[in-house]
Amino acid sequence: MKTRVIVLDRKDLKREQFSEAARLLKRGELVAFPTETVYGLGGNALDPKASEKIYAAKGRPSDNPLIVHIADVNDLAKLAEDIPECAYRLAKRFWPGPMTMILKKRDIVPKETTGGLDTVAIRFPSDKIARMMIEESGLFIAAPSANASGRPSPTNADHVYEDLNGRIPMILDGGPVQIGLESTIIDLTGEKPLILRPGYITAEQLREILPDAAYDPAILAEKPSEALHPKAPGMKYRHYAPKGQLTIYEGTLADVTQAVRAAAEEKKAQGFQVAILASEETKGCYEGFPVCSLGSRDDEDAVAAHLFDTLREFDHMGADYIFGECFRSEGVGSAIMNRLLKAAGYHIVRV
Numbered sequence: 001m002k003t004r005v006i007v008l009d010r011k012d013l014k015r016e017q018f019s020e021a022a023r024l025l026k027r028g029e030l031v032a033f034p035t036e037t038v039y040g041l042g043g044n045a046l047d048p049k050a051s052e053k054i055y056a057a058k059g060r061p062s063d064n065p066l067i068v069h070i071a072d073v074n075d076l077a078k079l080a081e082d083i084p085e086c087a088y089r090l091a092k093r094f095w096p097g098p099m100t101m102i103l104k105k106r107d108i109v110p111k112e113t114t115g116g117l118d119t120v121a122i123r124f125p126s127d128k129i130a131r132m133m134i135e136e137s138g139l140f141i142a143a144p145s146a147n148a149s150g151r152p153s154p155t156n157a158d159h160v161y162e163d164l165n166g167r168i169p170m171i172l173d174g175g176p177v178q179i180g181l182e183s184t185i186i187d188l189t190g191e192k193p194l195i196l197r198p199g200y201i202t203a204e205q206l207r208e209i210l211p212d213a214a215y216d217p218a219i220l221a222e223k224p225s226e227a228l229h230p231k232a233p234g235m236k237y238r239h240y241a242p243k244g245q246l247t248i249y250e251g252t253l254a255d256v257t258q259a260v261r262a263a264a265e266e267k268k269a270q271g272f273q274v275a276i277l278a279s280e281e282t283k284g285c286y287e288g289f290p291v292c293s294l295g296s297r298d299d300e301d302a303v304a305a306h307l308f309d310t311l312r313e314f315d316h317m318g319a320d321y322i323f324g325e326c327f328r329s330e331g332v333g334s335a336i337m338n339r340l341l342k343a344a345g346y347h348i349v350r351v
Contacts, residue, residue, distance in 0.1 A: 015136060082104045100121050152240045242311045244322050
């Protein structure tokens with residue numbers, strides 16, 4: 001299969017530019033496209049075979065649910081039933097935007113899309129390209145991140161091409177994404193709202209609407225159980241991982257930089273290719289080693305935007321071992337740390 005890349009100018013988007021992508025989607029084929037969070041791999045959410053193609057293209061386990069993307073808040077009731085009133089309050093505040101709600105699914109949503117569950121994950125993206133593609137297709141679009149399963153999520157079209165060239169027919173190239181972290185996921189099907197994945201919309205923001213919203217214990221665990229049946233993407237399997245072994249160090253910044261340098265020196269002496277994940281404030285502590293800075297600790301938006309691109313850069317370096325610093329664990333920092341720990345396979349050293 002030849003993968004076509006269609007470069008789009010965000011300053012001059014026209015409906016006709018999406019006609020071929022819409023035709024592919026209506027035929028049950030897949031199209032990768034940008035959202036404000038990461039690039040998605042889209043297929044017709046109501047077509048079981050299209051969802052199966054998504055799993056196959058990514059090499060993704062079929063019990064890992066897909067998020068259904070819509071372009072009109074009124075479509076919520078077409079896909080879900082028994083919708084609580086709070087869902088509409090959340091939608092009014094955060095949609096379109098990087099928030100996914102889990103609700104009880106209607107029968108029209110096939111279990112191939114929901115990972116075998118009776119619930120459906122729904123999101124209304126704010127990205128203009130994503131919305132125009134959905135509208136032009138006239139479909140609901142199931143779309144996980146457009147990367148090979150387990151790899152760092154794609155934040156530009158080159159990342160998608162690197163992972164999926166030859167596996168899908170089309171990539172819509174809208175340039176770098178805005179946020180760089182996947183959407184926040186909140187489950188509204190239980191007695192209490194549960195945050196299943198931290199994201200750009202923080203727990204503090206969600207609690208302004210739902211004061212009793214809490215993190216699911218599964219995502220706070222040191223190592224989520226492999227036996228867990230995931231209710232949302234990313235709850236069960238290793239994600240975001242570079243090819244080299246990433247280890248995260250947690251503690252005071254002075255202790256962390258000292259421990260990271262010591263670990264890097266040990267592996268370098270053993271003949272391994274070593275790299276370090278740091279911040280602007282600390283990158284000067286690692287002279288003599290390849291260092292990738294995520295940005296200033298005071299600019300979490302920049303750190304989030306650079307995270308996945310940086311994890312991929314370590315692969316280009318050929319790093320066998322990567323030693324990284326921890327970041328703040330509140331606000332957007334909780335989402336950053338969630339992704340880093342998953343990328344590290346929960347290899348964390350406290351110093």
